[in-house]
Amino acid sequence: MDSPGAAPTSFQVIRAITRRDLAIGSRRRLVRLLFLASILPPLVLTVIIVVRMMAETATGYDLDWDPVLEFLQFQTLPVAFLALALGTPGVARDRAEDVLFLYATRPVLPWHYALGKMLAVALPAAALMLLPGTLIAILRVGVTRQLETGPAIVMVIKLAVASIAMGWAYAGVSVGPSAATKRGRWALLIALGFFIVPDGLGKLVWGWDALPLGPKRSVDALLETIFDRIDLLGLFGFFVLMLYGGIGLLMTTLRVRKEMIP
Amino acid sequence: MNAWIQLENVHLARGGRPVLQGLTASLAGRAVGLVGANGSGKSTLIGALLGVLRAHRGDIRVLGLALPQKAREVRARTGVMAEQAGIFPGGSGVDAVTFAGMISGLSYREALRRAHRALDALEVGEERYRPTKGYSTGMRQRCKLAMSLVHHPEVLILDEPTVGLDPAGRTQLLSLIAELRDEGRLVLLSTHILQDAEAVCEELLLIEAGVVSYTGPVSRLVSPNAGQITAEGPNLDGELAAALGRAGLRVLDQHPGRIVFASQGDEDLRTFWRLVHERGLEVRGLGREVITLEEAVVELMETSNG
Numbered sequence: 067m068d069s070p071g072a073a074p075t076s077f078q079v080i081r082a083i084t085r086r087d088l089a090i091g092s093r094r095r096l097v098r099l100l101f102l103a104s105i106l107p108p109l110v111l112t113v114i115i116v117v118r119m120m121a122e123t124a125t126g127y128d129l130d131w132d133p134v135l136e137f138l139q140f141q142t143l144p145v146a147f148l149a150l151a152l153g154t155p156g157v158a159r160d161r162a163e164d165v166l167f168l169y170a171t172r173p174v175l176p177w178h179y180a181l182g183k184m185l186a187v188a189l190p191a192a193a194l195m196l197l198p199g200t201l202i203a204i205l206r207v208g209v210t211r212q213l214e215t216g217p218a219i220v221m222v223i224k225l226a227v228a229s230i231a232m233g234w235a236y237a238g239v240s241v242g243p244s245a246a247t248k249r250g251r252w253a254l255l256i257a258l259g260f261f262i263v264p265d266g267l268g269k270l271v272w273g274w275d276a277l278p279l280g281p282k283r284s285v286d287a288l289l290e291t292i293f294d295r296i297d298l299l300g301l302f303g304f305f306v307l308m309l310y311g312g313i314g315l316l317m318t319t320l321r322v323r324k325e326m327i328p
Numbered sequence: 329m330n331a332w333i334q335l336e337n338v339h340l341a342r343g344g345r346p347v348l349q350g351l352t353a354s355l356a357g358r359a360v361g362l363v364g365a366n367g368s369g370k371s372t373l374i375g376a377l378l379g380v381l382r383a384h385r386g387d388i389r390v391l392g393l394a395l396p397q398k399a400r401e402v403r404a405r406t407g408v409m410a411e412q413a414g415i416f417p418g419g420s421g422v423d424a425v426t427f428a429g430m431i432s433g434l435s436y437r438e439a440l441r442r443a444h445r446a447l448d449a450l451e452v453g454e455e456r457y458r459p460t461k462g463y464s465t466g467m468r469q470r471c472k473l474a475m476s477l478v479h480h481p482e483v484l485i486l487d488e489p490t491v492g493l494d495p496a497g498r499t500q501l502l503s504l505i506a507e508l509r510d511e512g513r514l515v516l517l518s519t520h521i522l523q524d525a526e527a528v529c530e531e532l533l534l535i536e537a538g539v540v541s542y543t544g545p546v547s548r549l550v551s552p553n554a555g556q557i558t559a560e561g562p563n564l565d566g567e568l569a570a571a572l573g574r575a576g577l578r579v580l581d582q583h584p585g586r587i588v589f590a591s592q593g594d595e596d597l598r599t600f601w602r603l604v605h606e607r608g609l610e611v612r613g614l615g616r617e618v619i620t621l622e623e624a625v626v627e628l629m630e631t632s633n634g
Contacts, residue, residue, distance in 0.1 A: 073401050073403070074433025079433075083431065085430070086416075086418075086430070089419075089423075090418040159418060164414050165414050165415070165416055166413075168408075168414075171403060171410060172403055173431070174431050327380055
């Protein structure tokens with residue numbers, strides 16, 4: 067605090083809420099398990115890249131196979147489960163334990179609370195996409211020499227944008243439902259629905275070429291646009307992801323504002 | 329001391345129902361008791377004092393800061409132990425208290441240090457490392473009090489802090505609150521238990537149906553000087569009662585051998601003894617009936633209800 071009795075900054079409050087939720091989450095066995103599941107694919111890909119390089123060196127053939135996009139698209143799945151495990155219990159537990167009024171007795175505004183909870187999901191989710199991606203970029207520059215430093219930096223920046231959008235959306239679809247119920251399991255069910263129902267409906271109405279409406283397909287479309295072919299589908303996916311995050315933040319803020327009143 | 333809570337014609341309605349109806353009070357006591365029946369508006373007033381609820385009309389100031397405009401500043405300088413709210417879930421007692429410090433702006437390290445100090449002061453031992461889910465009511469109340477104290481607030485708002493405690497726990501908690509008051513913290517104690525208010529508070533705000541029924545020192549209500557004196561003796565009679573009345577004392581009851589009169593202080597007693605002495609009467613028993621805060625408040629409420 068700047069001076070005795072001065073209200074803390076929004077940053078201090080949000081950081082405290084994020085930090086506590088991460089600490090509580092990291093103590094849960096399921097979250098630890100899903101965290102391990104999220105770092106396995108990058109390890110496997112690293113092995114694949116190194117073996118491929120050794121095979122190409124030994125045989126002199128160019129295998130012409132680059133699994134990075136497939137890896138990143140696959141990686142979004144364990145990260146989604148991790149986000150659900152981290153995000154769905156948070157607000158529901160606070161509501162069930164009647165502690166939202168406690169936040170209101172502190173210099174905490176409803177949006178501080180909502181954003182703090184969402185960042186506790188978004189930050190690890192984004193990091194679990196971005197860090198392995200950065201590791202791959204470093205491997206490609208330093209070991210396999212497939213990339214120059216410049217394009218590698220561009221790749222990491224693009225991946226950072228995709229990771230942040232994904233983390234934000236995953237936080238929205240897990241924390242938002244948590245604000246709608248007092249039971250974490252119900253919140254999980256609702257959040258899973260967001261991963262299944264919108265894309266299912268899209269396919270039902272428009273067939274397999276449907277626009278990405280769910281968070282998982284939207285991330286896939288965005289990654290394809292970044293790493294494979296540039297099209298508007300990825301841009302649409304980006305907006306869908308931002309929308310999911312925005313709605314999650316709004317839902318949580320409004321719910322908390324209502325329940326903070328004694 | 330200047331008033332630290334100032335209410336000026338505060339009107340506040342909830343769900344279309346007027347709850348506070350022109351509340352006006354200026355509270356300067358180190359410890360103020362907020363009392364009133366269920367639904368009288370105590371919780372609503374606490375919400376308004378924290379800027380969580382907005383008054384539709386009137387002015388509210390806490391520590392000179394206008395509400396709800398300065399709500400965050402007020403909350404940063406206030407510690408609240410809320411009856412209806414629990415403990416931050418998902419961790420141990422020390423985790424919860426540390427977090428309470430952090431959302432008030434302390435760094436993790438400082439919040440942790442102060443959390444341990446607060447829990448030490450409240451005599452919470454190794455239990456602080458256990459998950460809060462298994463805490464007894466007494467331990468929960470201590471933990472809640474530690475959460476309200478961790479950021480060293482100037483003001484403490486305690487809402488029914490002794491609810492659910494056994495007599496020993498209640499006495500212990502009340503003496504802790506009294507210590508905090510004596511250390512210089514300003515305490516607003518909202519309670520149904522008037523003995524709690526009497527034990528801790530020097531000033532009282534009695535609300536009934538959203539209006540102030542009484543505001544002022546507790547001593548004015550419970551002072552022995554405002555009590556009744558019962559005198560007993562073989563020949564205390566109507567003649568003495570009449571003499572007491574002529575001397576300006578209010579005789580409340582009189583039977584042969586027993587007179588009950590209101591005493592405002594030592595002067596009234598001296599008058600009584602003078603009249604007894606002049607008449608050569610014998611007094612075998614003289615007792616003061618001290619009015620408890622509970623009796624005084626019930627009488628006030630009955631009076632105001634007509």
